[in-house]
Amino acid sequence: MLPELIRIIIFSLTNGVVWALIVALVALGLSFIFGLMEIVNIAHGELYMLGAVLTWYGLALLGNFWLGVIIASLIMGAFGIGLERVVLRSFEGRVADTVIVTIGLSYILQQIALATFGGAPRTIPDPLPVAVQFLGINYPAYRLLITGVSALALIGLWLFLYRTSLGIHIRAAMQDREMASAMGIPVSRVYTMTFSIGALLAALGGALAAPVVQLFYLMGLDILCVSFIVVIVGGLGSLKGTLVASLIICPLEGVMTVFITPTEARVVSFIIMAVVLLIRPRGLFGTAGR
Amino acid sequence: MARMILETKDLTKAFGGLVAVDAVNFKVEEGELRGIIGPNGAGKTTLFNLVIGYLKPTSGKIFFYGKDITGLPPHVISQMGISATFQLTSLFPGMTVLENVWVGVHSRSKRRWHPFIHARSLARTKSKAEEICTLVGLGDKMNEVAASLSHGDQRLLEIAVALSTDPALLLLDEPTAGMSPKEVENVVKVIKELSQTKTIILVEHNVDVVLRLAETITVLNEGRIIAEGSPDEISANEDVQRIYLGVK
Amino acid sequence: MPQRLRKVISKPTTLSLSIVVCLLALLGLILPTGMRSLLIDIMIFSIFAMAYDILFGFSNQFSYGQALFFGVGAYGVLLPILHMKVNLWTGMLIAEMLCLFFALALGSLAVRVSGAYFVIITIIFNMIFYLLALDWTWLTGGDDGLSFAVPPIPLGFASFSVYDPIVNYYFTFFFFITTYLILKRIIDSPLGRILVSIRENEERVRFLGYDVIRYKLIAYIISALFTGLSGALYAVRTRYASAEYFSLAISAEPIIWTLIGGAGTLIGPIIGAAVITSLIYYIGVWWKHYLIIIGALMIILLRVSPKGIVGYIASKMR
Numbered sequence: 137m138l139p140e141l142i143r144i145i146i147f148s149l150t151n152g153v154v155w156a157l158i159v160a161l162v163a164l165g166l167s168f169i170f171g172l173m174e175i176v177n178i179a180h181g182e183l184y185m186l187g188a189v190l191t192w193y194g195l196a197l198l199g200n201f202w203l204g205v206i207i208a209s210l211i212m213g214a215f216g217i218g219l220e221r222v223v224l225r226s227f228e229g230r231v232a233d234t235v236i237v238t239i240g241l242s243y244i245l246q247q248i249a250l251a252t253f254g255g256a257p258r259t260i261p262d263p264l265p266v267a268v269q270f271l272g273i274n275y276p277a278y279r280l281l282i283t284g285v286s287a288l289a290l291i292g293l294w295l296f297l298y299r300t301s302l303g304i305h306i307r308a309a310m311q312d313r314e315m316a317s318a319m320g321i322p323v324s325r326v327y328t329m330t331f332s333i334g335a336l337l338a339a340l341g342g343a344l345a346a347p348v349v350q351l352f353y354l355m356g357l358d359i360l361c362v363s364f365i366v367v368i369v370g371g372l373g374s375l376k377g378t379l380v381a382s383l384i385i386c387p388l389e390g391v392m393t394v395f396i397t398p399t400e401a402r403v404v405s406f407i408i409m410a411v412v413l414l415i416r417p418r419g420l421f422g423t424a425g426r
Numbered sequence: 427m428a429r430m431i432l433e434t435k436d437l438t439k440a441f442g443g444l445v446a447v448d449a450v451n452f453k454v455e456e457g458e459l460r461g462i463i464g465p466n467g468a469g470k471t472t473l474f475n476l477v478i479g480y481l482k483p484t485s486g487k488i489f490f491y492g493k494d495i496t497g498l499p500p501h502v503i504s505q506m507g508i509s510a511t512f513q514l515t516s517l518f519p520g521m522t523v524l525e526n527v528w529v530g531v532h533s534r535s536k537r538r539w540h541p542f543i544h545a546r547s548l549a550r551t552k553s554k555a556e557e558i559c560t561l562v563g564l565g566d567k568m569n570e571v572a573a574s575l576s577h578g579d580q581r582l583l584e585i586a587v588a589l590s591t592d593p594a595l596l597l598l599d600e601p602t603a604g605m606s607p608k609e610v611e612n613v614v615k616v617i618k619e620l621s622q623t624k625t626i627i628l629v630e631h632n633v634d635v636v637l638r639l640a641e642t643i644t645v646l647n648e649g650r651i652i653a654e655g656s657p658d659e660i661s662a663n664e665d666v667q668r669i670y671l672g673v674k
Numbered sequence: 675m676p677q678r679l680r681k682v683i684s685k686p687t688t689l690s691l692s693i694v695v696c697l698l699a700l701l702g703l704i705l706p707t708g709m710r711s712l713l714i715d716i717m718i719f720s721i722f723a724m725a726y727d728i729l730f731g732f733s734n735q736f737s738y739g740q741a742l743f744f745g746v747g748a749y750g751v752l753l754p755i756l757h758m759k760v761n762l763w764t765g766m767l768i769a770e771m772l773c774l775f776f777a778l779a780l781g782s783l784a785v786r787v788s789g790a791y792f793v794i795i796t797i798i799f800n801m802i803f804y805l806l807a808l809d810w811t812w813l814t815g816g817d818d819g820l821s822f823a824v825p826p827i828p829l830g831f832a833s834f835s836v837y838d839p840i841v842n843y844y845f846t847f848f849f850f851i852t853t854y855l856i857l858k859r860i861i862d863s864p865l866g867r868i869l870v871s872i873r874e875n876e877e878r879v880r881f882l883g884y885d886v887i888r889y890k891l892i893a894y895i896i897s898a899l900f901t902g903l904s905g906a907l908y909a910v911r912t913r914y915a916s917a918e919y920f921s922l923a924i925s926a927e928p929i930i931w932t933l934i935g936g937a938g939t940l941i942g943p944i945i946g947a948a949v950i951t952s953l954i955y956y957i958g959v960w961w962k963h964y965l966i967i968i969g970a971l972m973i974i975l976l977r978v979s980p981k982g983i984v985g986y987i988a989s990k991m992r
Contacts, residue, residue: 176790178738223973231790232736233976236933239738239926240972243965251963357922361801364794399809403802410798414783417791478881504883518874529871532864533883548864591883 144394147273152390153383154279157286160382161341163363164293164375165334171372172310172330173228178238180338180363181356182245187212187339188346188355189253192260201263205343209336216335220328228327242356249353257350282344289340293333294375306330361402362386365409371422381420429491431456431595431625432477437486439472446472448649449486456594459621461640462629463660465669468646470629471513474599478510479503490595504533509593511584513600519573523564523583526572527555530590555590562586562616578609585616596620597627602635614639633670637661645669695851702843712955714843716948717850718907719931723943724857725900726928731937732861733893734873735785738925739796742780742803743773743898745920747905749807749814752915756822762836763828766906773902774895781894785887788876800925807917819916822909836910846907853900857940860896869893873938930968933975 166180187208194204223241227233264278297303305326309316317323341359349355362385370381385405392401412419432454439447447469454460464470475481477488479500487496495503509530518526531554535547559568562582567575572583581601588596598617602610610632617639620626630636636643637657645653645666653663660666701713722744729735750769754760760768784795807814814820826833827845834841860866868889871879880886909915918924927950928943935946950968958964 170790174790176793226977231793232730235736235738235793236929236976237973239929240969240976243969243972247963247966247969364797368794397809399805403805403809406798406802406805410783410795410802413791413795413798414786417787480881499885500880501883501885504881510881516875516878518871518878520874521871525867525871529868529879530882532868535864551864587878587882 141394143272145391146271147275148390148394149387150273150275150390151279152387154283155390156382156386157283157290158341158345159359159362159366159386160379161286161289161344162338162359163366163370163378163382164290165337166363167367167370167372167374167378168306168310168330169334170367172306172313173224173327174231175224175228175234175331176231176238177334178235178360179242179245179356180238180334181358181360182242182249183212183216183335183338183356184342184345184359185249185351185353185356186215186245187342188349188351189249189342189353190339191343191346192253192258192351195260201260201347205340208343209340212339213332213336216332217328219335220331224331225324225327246353246356253351253353255353257352259350260347262347278347282348285344286341289337290379293337296333297375302326302329362389362405365405367419368409368417369412369419371419374419374421377419377421429456430454430489431458431491432627433489433492434473434477435487435489437473437476437488438484439469439476439481440484445649447476447483450646450649450651452644452651454595454625454627456625457621458625459617459639459641460625460627461636461643462627462646463631463633463636463643464646467648469649470646471599472649473646474510474597474629478508478597504591504593507592507594508597509588509591509595510597511581511588511599511601513603515577515580515584517572517580517583517587520571522569522571523559523575523586524552524555524568526583527558527586527590528552530587531555531558531592533591558586558589561589561619563612578605581605581609582613582616585613589620593624595625595627597629599629600631601628602630602632610635698847698850702840702847707839710839710843712952714839714846714911715955716951717846718904718911719927719947719951720944721850721853721907722901722904723928723931723935723947724853724940725897725904726932727937727940727943728857728860728869728893728900729897730929730932731939731943732866732873733869733890734876735788735890735893736793737796738793738922738929739798739800740897740901740928741920741922741924742796742800743776743901744905744908744924745803745807745915745917746772746776747902748909748915748919750902751906752820752822752909753813755825756820759825761828762825762910766903769902769906770899773898777895777898778891781891781898785890785894797922797925800920800922804917804920804922807920814915814917816917819914819918821914824910824913842911846911849903849907853903854940854944857896857900861940865889865892870938930972933972 162180162184165183166177169175169177169180190208190211191201191204194207195201198204223237224234227237262276262278264281266277267274268277268280269275297307305316305321306329308319309321309323309326313323366378366381366385369385370377370379385408389398389401389405392404430453432452434450434452436449436451437447438445438449450473452473462470462473472481476483479495479498479502482497487494489495490503490506490508493506495506518529528551531551535551556565556568559565562585564579564582564586567579572580575583581603585598585601588598601617602613605613614635617626617628628636628640640657643655643657643660644651645660645663647669653660653666655663702710705713722740726740729737729740747769750772751765754768755762755765780799784792784799787795808816810816824836826835827841836842836845868879868884872886872889876886905919908919931946931950932943933946934949935944936942953967954964957967
């Protein structure tokens, strides 16, 4: 029987890894949106929140959690298309403008959620209410399940980026926009699809996380912060970087919360982010370009 | 024997695998009007950007009046007495012609950051700025917004802005680009006048202008100096003719 | 819009300014309490707005983290008064010194980067202060905040209680006018023009011999000092401060004001602050989702007239 402290640490570490994959899903969207279109999407957390909220509605209306997850993600993906084309298109490349517009957007989305979903936090019942035993701890099986699902989604994303033509176009445009355009890549369609995928991933993250966290119309702020930390530390536009950074930061925060408050742990992460930004703005694996 | 105002020693700049400037030893004497010509990609603008501090060399050194200025930040190099115009017009679009020039003139004031400056020194700065505007031929357009000027006038303003810091060494990157023949004549006149008091290095595509103005011409090709001499010597040079074959 | 009114907003003459000042001075006496309170808030936020304009409108440094200094200003005046019973002037001085300290420390790092990285680093610094303020309830009272009794304002031999709304009004009015005069002076001075030229073409300024980083830092510090002033005044007005004073919501406010009123005009952000504060005052009371209006306004305005109302007018003037 391991000592109590060790068991707590293992539990927190596992939480951290689970969380890291969810964060990776959300942060990747942010990274590509930022890396490709220079949109600093302050409303990205709201996309995550809406994924969770729509899943709640899906569960309430259809009775099936997983169906809710799929539908929520697809709805948000479609929403992303509309958002990029109607709202964000004219501001791409101008950082200050994208911040302003997405702040406005986040206000609108938050208030819509508040008005419809309400201000009281709600929960979704555990879709897999069993516990798994390993390394001396009892760990909720659902969380391991979402690790698996997230991992599958990430692999799917990798396949998409490296094996499909649209994915290759996205990567090319991120490396060098003008060259990609000159080579006949339909850049504006690439932008739209990238944003849509980013929104879908964020919503998927929210949907998967819904049973684990409290659903609240302001739940986007926390995930936005950690996503930005991960994106900067890992490097813009780098799939590998975001994943690695996520697997470093989230478990680290998890372990730190055993000893200090979650807020203080977050402050440490922010300090790490500030240091990286000031010393090596490209991040750990950032691609060249900006 | 005049002093050496600018000297580069084995100056090299490589971008990844591409060597834009290749171990160039370039010397300019004080008071010269030096022309630099060469085909596209010869390294003229890269050499230019190295001297003004926009780029840091991969290796080699740059000396200004014997002082090592290699790798110094652009604002320090400017304060030492080097000024430049840019190939792509780089002005303050929302500000008037006079204000554009004023910025540079003011940069030589003492305690320029001080919010409360004496009216007399402000007046001095303003009149100096007006002088420069008149010198390049923009005296009647001083209150016009830079963005609304014609291309030719903008190029003139570009020269005025470069002059505003009262440099000892003035680098001009294709000052006549896109100008009408009349405008070109005006610029030639201005440059000739300036050469009386300043050392000028002129990078130009318009070979005609360079042959008329420059006392000495340096020819670059593929990052190296392939010829240097008087306009007559350069015109007669076979290597130069070969490079420019088909190119005006 | 009548020609005269246009001219007044974009290039106010001494006469028109004097009229406004006298009008404001009078309103303090004659307005009903509710509107007087509103006007006090507008003046406080106008100081915040002007401070932001120096940073964004004039030296083109877009920050999403000025609440840091707002909070420092608020707690900077609250904590010394609460724990050490200093008088109000000393409290405000301490608040300003703290702002200066943090502005120097954080600014020296922040101004080295620009664009997206600058806005992100301002968010980071802001979040660090916000999170710590939430967590260290022993210092800040966290989310619940701290109340304090504001000592009377000593002026010569007299002393005025800031609990009298009229005194509060003129106290705030004094700082409002002073801020405008100081910042206007700075903008009209060579320093101001250097900041504008940095906004117009940062690289060119560097090649003219200016150490651009130093000037950006100067703008950052000036902005921080006046932001802190507005925070201190707000704490005095509400007799309270909480961790929310550091929140990103507060950081977003000057962005919105500047957007509506127009950056780079000093007057514009004041108008923006007046419009939004009034809007929240009148509409926010009966519709709690007023933020939707503000959010939509931000998006629409940026699309239609990025320079805001005043900037739009000013550009028509040229």
